[in-house]
Amino acid sequence: MSIPAGHGAAETRPGEFYGRQAHEVAPDLLGMVLSHDGLSVRISEVEAYGGEDDPASHGYRGPTRRNRSMFGPPGRLYVYFIYGMHWCANVVCGSEGEASAVLIRGGTAVCGLDEIRRRRPAARRERDLCNGPGKLCAALGIDGSLDGTDLGAGPVWLYDDGYGARPTAERTPRIGISHGRDRLWRWVTTVEL
């Protein structure tokens, strides 16, 4: 596996997830690139989730078979199955043993557009290809088999290509949750990259 060509000096920095909580890391992920299978998406929407102090988090009640990678080493993927249908991808943060992760909620395709369209037949508009956590995973072909894999070692890569740095972001409550709405832990890119 290798990082797709055409994105400048691709660089992975797994070290920056160690010891940093999800709500600190989350805005930094905006503008970064997530790649798998030769397909790439520039991240435009993220949400942070904590552990025992965050009632909206999968980690709130401790580790289970499903969420165990959320408690594992940072810099890896936490991929979970939701509503019996969809996969969602997170970047594990914090320290091993505690739950902390950033849900990748949306992005724009920057590489492999034709293949991404084939994988997202329901998307009628370009913007509907990856504007949701389940859609983004379907577009990139991310599923449970990739849960726990290292984002600095592939086959799924997270890196800063230098083209999407420091996008302006809007900060809002998280989507689709009924607890913990007081925290403004969702960040959305407000400028087209």
Next chain:
DNA sequence: ATAGAGATTGCCT
């Protein structure tokens, strides 16, 4: 054992 909610999506009216 069973019921209900959930970090969603797409198709229906």
Next chain:
DNA sequence: GGCAATCTCTATA
């Protein structure tokens, strides 16, 4: 805007 699809986990018995 309503709702079905149908996996994982929690609460209750």
